[in-house]
Every structure is written in structure tokens, then in C-alpha cells.
Amino acid sequence: MNCYLNYTRTAALLLLTVLMVPSCKKFLEEDLKSQVSVGNFYKTEADAIAAVNAVYAYLNSTSTGSTAGVYHSSFWVTAGLASDEMLNNQLGTPDLDQLSSFTNGPQNKTLLEIWQMNYKTITVANIAIERIPLINMDPTLRTRLVNEAKFLRGLMYFNLVRLFGDVPLLTKEVETLKPSRTAAATVYDQVIADLSAAEALPLSYPAGNGKGRATSGAAKAILAKVYLTRKVYDKAAAKALEVINSKQYQLWDDYADVFKLSSRNGKEAIFSVGFGDGGGAISFWEVGQFNVRLLPAALSEEGVENAQGWQIPTLNLYSTYDIDDRRRSVTFVTEIHNKNSTTSQIRPYIQKYWDRVAEPKANGSANDFPVIRYADVLLIYAEASSEQNDPGTAAQYINMVRKRARFNGTVYLNTVPDYGNLSKEAFRTAVLKERRMEFVAEGQRWFDLARTGTLETLVPLAKPGVTPKAKNYLFPIPQQERDINENLTQNLDF
Template sequence: MKKYLLLYTFAVALSGCAKLTEAPDSILVTDQFYRTQEDAIAAVNSVYNGALNNGGITMYNRLFNLGFEIQTDDVIAGQRVTNIDVRAMSSLTHSTSNDRVSELWREHYVAINSANIAIDRIPNIEMDSELRARLVNEAKFLRGLLYFNLVRLWGEVPLVLHEVSSLSKESLYVSRAPVEDVYRQVIADLTDAQGLPPAYNSANAGRATGGAAKAVLAKVYLTRKEWGKAAAKAQEVIGGPYGYDLFTNFSDVFNVATKNGKEHIFSAQCKGGNGQGNRLASSCTPVGIPGVAAAGTDEPAKGTYELYAANDKRRDVTFFTKLVSPTNGQTYTFPPRFYKYFDPGTITNPTESNQNVPVIRFAEVLLIYAEAVNEESGPTTAAYDAINRVRARAGLAPLASLSQPGFRKAVYDERRLELMFEFQRWFDLVRTGRLIEALNAAGKTNVQEKHYLLPVPQRERDVNPKLSQNKGWGS
């Protein structure tokens, strides 16, 4: 009986509102829900919420930092962190039972199952055909993005493509699929999603577009070292009908008044006042400032602030070192803290920050293009043009006359400076094979080869005997 209850609990967590073979009468099952156009819209909206930000510590709302970025040379667990699992992630002493790793796995599969239900059910709803096709492709975009995260974090993962609707062993016990199979599905989903509209009206701001699908697909190809495909797909975004461009001022990338603007290809939407504020603002703001209810737990690693030249316009948007108290008007200074997600409009309660979290933005597409072209053909004029657009906006001199290895390092450095604390550093160090070298240099000497992948959560393996463990994390 205990095992049955465990499986039932697992199935509910995995399947969200999916119909189970033995569902209590109080559970709204999919047969009762997926009937109208309004149901279809609500279903896809729920995928966005589950995949991006549904309140609390969710994937793009702090969990990515606690689940993997905190391992890097850019971030540490601050002195105020009391959770032993978070401190273990920061020091790379975490185990297969780490609660942040487990939650990261769980949230991905809950969102994936919601996407699967939408993809399976919406085609059967009588509704506007154009909207129906769009909603299915939005769900495919999100599923592709989620599996892209999973395959980079864990390598082989269960590849579940339809709703979980049974407590049978066949439904619940799913083996890990080969990496190539997962990537094949990621590419298929994102390829279909390229048919999404190039833009939306303001009421639908934040939804996935065809340009977002192409941008993430370019990143997939970059990760796979398919340089020609990465460059070509990035060029489709750069020269496409989407209207993307860099903001003139870097500060506008992280300005509530300009969010979902021309540089924001796809972002996790944050809105204070309804439980979906950006928690990173609070975790990155120091405590002790009168009138500011901050947590002060997430801190930059030593030396990150100093990576920026004094004239780099990104430095004082990425970090802040002083803040004026809203109650007494005094200025308080402190060591550098991350500033990107701070919302001056919610200074008294930073947890309600309205700053979005970028998933991919135009500056990164330019850097993807520059890197891919350099790997394919060396530092061409086009590659220089792309990286120098990013540098010019930052107020830095253009690059010139570099060797291919020199240009490669320049792109790596530029990505770190441009995308600091946007949850790209761990992925970059892993895909380029620099994780151990970089972390040792930063004093995180517990790093080992096994840290190129996260451990499969032990609680998942306790439920599913078909799940194997990643190398170095035990049997």
C-alpha cells in the first residue's frame, strides 16, 4: 500500500492535472477540461507558468541559480544562506539527494507533462484553426526549451512525449533516452515552433515567437558544435522580419519600463503583486538597509566585479554597491551585489520586482553568430561585426587582428561579461570543456569530472527502478 501511495504521489507530481486511471472525483481531469477555445488558451498559459515562473522558487525565478549556476565561478552562497543543500551546491559537495537538484528535475517534468497534454489534446478541440495551430506550436516551443535544459543538465533523461494518464508501470517507469534522441526531439519541437508569429500585440507580450524558436535553435546547434547550422540559424534571427536589435543603452535591457522590448527575444515574465515577482531581486539585495525587506543570500563570487573595465557600461547595471534607504534617505554602501533584477519601484519589498528574466536576447544571438562563424571559418569580417556590435554598446573598443583561438577566447569573455547572472555561465563552461579549469582558478577546488552533469535525483530513482545514475555519482 505504501508503494502504491508513493507511485500515486509521483504520478500526480509528474502529471499535473492529467487524467489518472483511478482519479478522485474532486480532481478535474483532462476529459472535462479540453473542450473549448478558452480551455486551450488556459492550458498553454499554464505551460508558460510551469516552465517559466509560477511563483515561489521556480526554474527561472531563482531555482536555476540554486540548482546549477551557483556552482560556477560567478556566484557563491552568501553568508546568510542557511539551507545546507544550497551551500553544498556552491561548494560542489552536493549529493544525489540534494533538494535543489530534485526540485529542478521535478519542475521540468511537471511542465513537460502540461505541454504534452496541450499538444495531444488541443488538436481535437473545435476552435479557430489558426489559433489552434499557434497554441500547439507554443507548447512545442516550451517543451523543446525544457528538454534542451534537461539534456544539458543531466545528459540522458526520460523522453516523455505524451500525457501521463495511468498508474501502470509502463507509464511511470521510463528509462533514460540517449542524448541524441533527446536532441532530435528538441530540434523537431523548435523547428515546428518556427512557424509561430514574428510578434504579438501588447496583450500577448512574452509569448513565444518564430524568432524565439530560431534563436533557441541556433543555441542548440552551437551547443552541439554544428557551427554552420548555428551561424545560419542565428543569421535568420539577425536578418529576419522580427525587428530585433540592441537597445542603445545597456541599462534598458533591465528596465521595467522597456521590458519585452526589441532586444528581448524571449523572457520569463515577472509581475509583482500577484505572487510572480522576481525573487532574485530580494536574494541579491543586501540586508540592513532601513525600509528594504531583502534576503541578501545570493552573492557574486570574488573578482567578478573586477572583470569589467571601469568604462564598461555593463558593470554598473550588472552590479550595485550602494542604495538609498527609502525611509531615512541615507546612502548605504556595500560590496558589489547583482543588480540586474532589482526594481526601484518595489524597493521596500524587492521580492515583488517586476524585472523579467531573459531566456535569450538579441545580444546573445550576435555572440552565437560570432562564435559559430569563427569556429567554422575563423574570425571573418562578419564575425567581428557581430561581436563588436555588443562591445560598442558597452563602450568598449572594437576587436581586430585576432587569431582563431584568440577570437574564441574573446567571445567566451564577452559572453561572460554580457550575460553575467543570466544563468548561462555553467552551460558555457560545460559545453566548452572549461569547467574544471575555471572553478579551480576560482578556488572551488572540489570540482571533479562528474560535475559536468548533475546527479539523477535519488528520490526519482527510488520511485523509478529504470533510472540509471550519471558516472561518478554512485551506482
């Protein structure tokens, strides 16, 4: 579900004049003669819609400066580098090198960007949640908009609490300037409360009117992941099953179809963030970010422009796949066909976000970032079922994902066989491996290794000489934030 929400002049002005955030080119082209203020905003139904649209806007790129949106790159790049998934190949980026080698400290600028963008989104959400109920407007729409803002606030706090542990919990428009950290358990309570409220959102929206908006299914799916992270397996299974039983989502038969531009907002997308194409909708400056960061520059011979191959998969990841696993050929590129029709072999790079047919020149990709898709829900349900001593159900649902991996676009091959009724311990290993192969470069891997306590054992297999420590199950609180706010304590050993 793509972030192609109608972004009116009022919403642009909200960002420019109320929040004082640097704007992208699209915003600068707006007529600023009738600038609004906090005092005369939040008066009409249009103001309420614009306010919530502004929260969504922070999920993508929000400026042409150094600060980007929540899911622009720092989030998913960090989750890939600080794991057994990716290596940094971008010259002159010591902060990313540190994440990949687990030598990062509180001065890391990438972690600072993650912290700041999540909290900026929370700030805008808090304003919307507090002010929209005071607007005289259609009550059904008013409730829906508040619940959308709560969904987004809950999602941001879920990001923060997993990454940093105890974090300041801010839920009001006006808060203390120097808040202390709140216990992670209390932050999780707020995440659950926000997402539970968002369960009242619509199952879907009319065609062409709601792309990118949160739905009831998105709230339930993220809730299932919250409960899985908290090891509350009965609730994780229950929420995942509600999503499954809603009949709103399906797997694409072919894994290659998941990342085609024609599949945006399609049947497997539960909640995604668009970086997309304009046409009167939200259009941001850094389209094609996935391809720039992941595809090798050598592919320029095929007509690709600006690809850099900044983050590359570990060879250990590539070797995990069966040779005929459909996900391997879709996820990675290992050869280049140049203009002279000769072929050169290269080390694996990640190509899954490049739809070669729709966008031969990958620098302009309008693909989405998948925050959560239906395959994730199936694997959550499988994992939670296994933890509740139901190996039959666990096998049934993990095998739905594995069956698709056997499909080569035409027929099902004799590869990626079904699992039988595995022991609980064997299933833990199996589902963690399945998630690794299914969600490459989707911002999942560090979170999976952290919640399963496997950082120290699995990372060294992919990165010889790199061994995470106990402290690496959280990231340090950014020092710049602590310099401003002396009430912020630091995580252990940083």
C-alpha cells in the first residue's frame, strides 16, 4: 500500500510553517503567500486530512538535505548491516562500516538519523491525535484519521523500543523539553494501545482513495509482530490468524511478482511506503534509492544509471539458498550482459527491487518499501504456533512460503521441500532461515537475530572475525541527543 496520498497545499504549509522542517522541491514550488499558523490550522475537515497526510509524509523522504524519511534508507540499511545479511561497500562512510562490524558508538550519525526521524514522525502524530478530535467534522472520518495517526505513532515507537530499549515516551503535543527514558515495557504498552485502537480502521479503502493508508489488517499484522517480539505467542498467533482469516491478502504465486511495479498495493502488500511517482500525489526526491544502494555500478552497461552497489549481501547469505530456489534468482544478480552481448560474472548483488521490464533504467525506480507483507504474517503464525507446541500448524504455514519458492515462473521444481513436524528447537532454526531468505533488504534481519538471541552465533558465520557482544542487542542512545538532554541515560557498555 503505497504512500500516494493527496498532499494538499495546506499539508505542505503545515510542514513548512508549523514544523519548520526543510522541504523538498515539490513543497518549495507551492504558493507560500497565505502561510498558516498553528493558531488558525486544525479548523476544518481538510485540515484534519492534511495533518494526517503530513504524518505519512515522514515515512518517505522529506527534504533534499541530509535528513531523510524514516524508511528512506538508514532504517533498513542498519538492519541489514548489523547482521549476517549485508556488508558495507560505500566508500567514505565510517558510520556504516561501524554498524557492519559492530564497532559503532553513540556518535554514529546513521543511528542519530533513525532516532530523529522516528521522533519527528511521533511529534506530528501527537499533534494530529490531540487536535483533530476538537474539529467539527464528520465523526466517522475524524475517528478514522485519529486512528491512522495512532497506527503510525505505534509503529514508530515499535521501531525505537526494539532498537534502543528504554526511550522517552511522548504522547502529547506539549511535553517536557528534557524527557527521561521510559521503561521498554511501558513503551510496548503504548505501542499495543495505539495499534489496538487502529484495529478499528477499515479493512480497505475505495479504489484510488486510500493507497498507502493504514488499515485494520496492517494494525493486526504489526500487533502480531509486537507480540512475537515480546514472546507472547498466544496473542501473536491470534492476531496473525485474524489477518489470515480476513481474506484480504494472498501470496503472489511467483516470488518475482512481489517486487514488480504492477504489484504495488497488491494482494500481498499489507503496509508499504512509497517513494513514488507524482501525478498530484506525494512525490519525493529520492526515488530509486533501493537500486542506487544495492545494484552494482557495472550494470550501467545495461542502461542503468547512478547505481552504486553501496550495500552488498554476504556470500554466506547467497550460499544459503538452494540453487533452484526462486528467491535466489529474483533477489540477486550475479552476471552482467554488456552491449557487446558478452557475459561477465560478478559477486552477488541485490536486485529484487528492480523491475527490469517496467523500468529499464533503474535509477528512477518508483518501487515501495515493504514494512510488512503477507508472507511475514504466515511466518509469524507458523513460529508462534510452534512455540505453542503445535508443530502441524507450524509446518503448514511455513510450507506455504516454501511452496512458492519452488515455482520458477512456469512450473514447480523439485527443490525447497516441505518441512514435516519439526521439534520446537529445529523449527526455530528453520523459520529463522526462512525469514532470512524471504526478506532480504527489507529491514528485518537485525530484529530477527536480536529477538531470537542469535547475533553472537550467526553473524560470525557470515562475517569471519566479527563477533557481536551482549551490548549489541541494543544500539546506543545518540550522543548528540544526550548532549542536549542530560536526562537521557546511556545503554550499558556504550
